[in-house]
Amino acid sequence: MPKAFPDRASTGWHSHRRAQLLFSLTGAMAVDTTDRRWLIPPRRALWVPPGLPHSVTMRGRVDMRTLYVEPGSGVDLPSSCVALEITPLAQELIIRATEAPLLYEEHSIDGLVMRLLLAEVARLPTLPLWLPLPRRAALAQLCEALLTAPDIGAAAAPLAQSLGISERSFARWFISETGLTFGQWKQRACVLAALDRLSAGAAVARVALDLGYDSPSAFTAMFRKTLGISPRELGRAKPRTPIVAHG
Structure with missing residues (x-):
């Protein structure tokens, strides 16, 4: 409907x-x-x-x-x-x-x-338009904060310190809870944030900067590697070709 x-x-x-x-x-x-x-x-x-x-x-x-x-x-x-x-x-x-x-x-x-x-x-x-969410309360709260302000440059060490655990334990927690490394998870988080902002009409360069990428080209390369299309291709309507042509 x-x-x-x-x-x-x-x-x-x-x-x-x-x-x-x-x-x-x-x-x-x-x-x-x-x-x-x-x-x-x-x-x-x-x-x-x-x-x-x-x-x-x-x-x-x-x-x-x-x-x-x-x-x-x-x-x-x-x-x-x-x-x-x-x-x-x-x-x-x-x-x-x-x-x-x-x-x-x-x-x-x-x-x-x-x-x-x-x-x-x-x-x-x-x-791959999904992000696994951890069940462990402390890690889930941290991930929610990261989803609010995704940053490809976010480092594991200070995050581990904020949880009162070692960086090695942080890495183990992440894989155990999400099936992804922290690096993979934050990249996926940036992809979802980019999709949200690009769908709302934000400029590619602005999105790349907001997500912490060094340049629009670096962001575009990551986006294309993950989804198989460039950020600019995302907003293009797919052609409505007739199923049966005539003439």
């Missing part, structure tokens, strides 16, 4: 009996699950499996498209929460599917669109 949300609107914590596909034509979505934080830019999607508690907060005005999928739909769909790269075909199918009536005939054109969309979702590439 299509729905528009204002900036900073939040759904609150909830879950669904069915799987959910969250997609936005405009605006980014920050999604919290039980152990991860996701940042979904415009024209990407998040697959949320049935029963998973989650909360969605809008970053900018969000033009959302949501689909709910019954468990056991007979397609090899994701079993866990994943961010998806949306192809032009998938985008068109999502838009068309959300225009269909809630009750439709399985063998109608609407039913065909739904089946084709699920087949397309099953083959979409996934994106």
